[in-house]
Amino acid sequence: MLSDWRVIYMGGVFISLFLFVILISKPKKSTADKILSAWFFFAIIHQALMGWYASNKMSDMPALIGWELPFPFLHGPFLYLYILFLTGQQRHGWRNLFHFIPSVLAVVILVPVLGSMSVQEKMGMAGPSGFEPLFRGMVGSIIVSGIVYVLLSLRLLRRHRRNVAVQFSNTDKITLNWLRYLIGGMGAIWIVVIISPSAQSLYIVVALFIFFIGYFGIRQVGIFSHQLPAHAVYLPAVVQLPEKTPEPAVVEDMADIASKKVKYEKSGLTDTEAARIHAALISLMEQQHCYKDSGLTLGDLAKPLDVHPAILSQVINSKEGKSFYDYINVLRVEAFKQLLQQPENQQYTLLALAFECGFNSKTSFNRNFKKITQLSPSSYVKEMNISIQEGE
Incomplete structure (x- = not known):
């Protein structure tokens, strides 16, 4: 033997x-x-x-x-x-x-x-x-x-x-x-x-x-099995913005220089253009609810806005004060809270509603919900006195 x-x-x-x-x-x-x-x-x-x-x-x-x-x-x-x-x-x-x-x-x-x-x-x-x-x-x-x-x-x-x-x-x-x-x-x-x-x-x-x-x-999906990439993902170097080539200096008086707040030095993006992209982003989210796609990436979101992923990332960081990851998950949490308020959704479980809003796992949902609201989903439901289906 x-x-x-x-x-x-x-x-x-x-x-x-x-x-x-x-x-x-x-x-x-x-x-x-x-x-x-x-x-x-x-x-x-x-x-x-x-x-x-x-x-x-x-x-x-x-x-x-x-x-x-x-x-x-x-x-x-x-x-x-x-x-x-x-x-x-x-x-x-x-x-x-x-x-x-x-x-x-x-x-x-x-x-x-x-x-x-x-x-x-x-x-x-x-x-x-x-x-x-x-x-x-x-x-x-x-x-x-x-x-x-x-x-x-x-x-x-x-x-x-x-x-x-x-x-x-x-x-x-x-x-x-x-x-x-x-x-x-x-x-x-x-x-x-x-x-x-x-x-x-x-x-x-x-x-x-x-x-x-x-x-x-x-x-692990995709290691020993074949799975075509469904979402646009960019290499790390592509997301890093290149340094802008310096332009000839313009002579201005000291008062003007002191009053101007220079933004987006590396990308060359103006504050006006950033505001336009941000407004288009908000409109896109309100109309198409892109955050409900659990596999959404920065590249996916940049395509319909016709901007470079690095530019979009910078706009989200500046205008929302959040990373792309946090920005999308805040929207998902807010959508989840809205679904909870609708009586017809009380027949569903918390996790079913979370999946409807774009979360792809119980762990991710619980972690992000608590990070954003300082409460667990079940504690939030009790605090809001909402009746919801038990179970997962």
């Missing part, structure tokens, strides 16, 4: 293979999907080599000993590039291939080294090898690489969180949790490598990580 860790080992390989097949079968794969597919391909090979080591089967195929070393250099870059492209933060195109230089260098170094070593030296049966310092240095470099890429990935996640807050009206179903799981899982693996670098403990934590991301990846 297989021991417990062997069961986990075999399960990890099969789950990785299963997820890889799902990914390569996914229609219309994005660049992020292709990166994740390549990552799983190399992860399967790496898992097989680690499991082979953990099973003490090195003597069966001694030619493979040592060739597991280049693979750990791949996981950090794949994690980083996957997050980079999934969150739309890519900038450098083909230069992203530079991230794989350490892995290629490891292969170049190992070709002559492993070729000159005997089987006994590779298996540690001939005493200390002259290449021992090289291998220790390579393992140290692997650990440094892993830690650095986890930190770089965390920085990407912070940027993505800011971008989501700027452009999305509902954030509960965005890929933040999926990215947290990936980064957290990779961080846990490197902690195990540092604390307990044995082949068996390392393989068990890697296999558990594969189970974990397989479960949450399948639950």
Whole structure:
């Protein structure tokens, strides 16, 4: 009968293979999907080599000993590039291939080294090898690489969180949790490598990580399944306004300069134009109730107004004193309060009315309602003495 860790080992390989097949079968794969597919391909090979080591089967195929070393250099870059492209933060195109230089260098170094070593030296049966310092240095470099890429990935996640807050009206179903799981899982693996670098403990934590991301990846919409984007989303850099080219200075008297309040310096947008866009925005909301679209983004709202998303964001910030996210959710809360006042709606539950107003989850509804009104939805209903259907 297989021991417990062997069961986990075999399960990890099969789950990785299963997820890889799902990914390569996914229609219309994005660049992020292709990166994740390549990552799983190399992860399967790496898992097989680690499991082979953990099973003490090195003597069966001694030619493979040592060739597991280049693979750990791949996981950090794949994690980083996957997050980079999934969150739309890519900038450098083909230069992203530079991230794989350490892995290629490891292969170049190992070709002559492993070729000159005997089987006994590779298996540690001939005493200390002259290449021992090289291998220790390579393992140290692997650990440094892993830690650095986890930190770089965390920085990407912070940027993505800011971008989501700027452009999305509902954030509960965005890929933040999926990215947290990936980064957290990779961080846990490197902690195990540092604390307990044995082949068996390392393989068990890697296999558990594969189970974990397989479960949450399948639950996360769009990761292992195909879903066309239904809403306009812009890259973070597109939302940032470019600096305006300075115009020739106009000579004015000191009184005029002191009395003028300069607004929208970076975008070049005048206060008059901002007021026009704001009025058009209010009219659009009153007529079309765009906030009821639970997937509404800044880009969606900018299109019918015929303005750049960055300009619209700045107008909302200036005229409403709120971010796009807060502005839309205030409108949803106000619409919810209006629905509560209508007797014909008292047959519905609070959550049903919340969904009607554009919220997409109970958590998001409760959080935003309390943030805006300082009361929970149920407390507000009691305070207003409104009779409403119980349940969700």
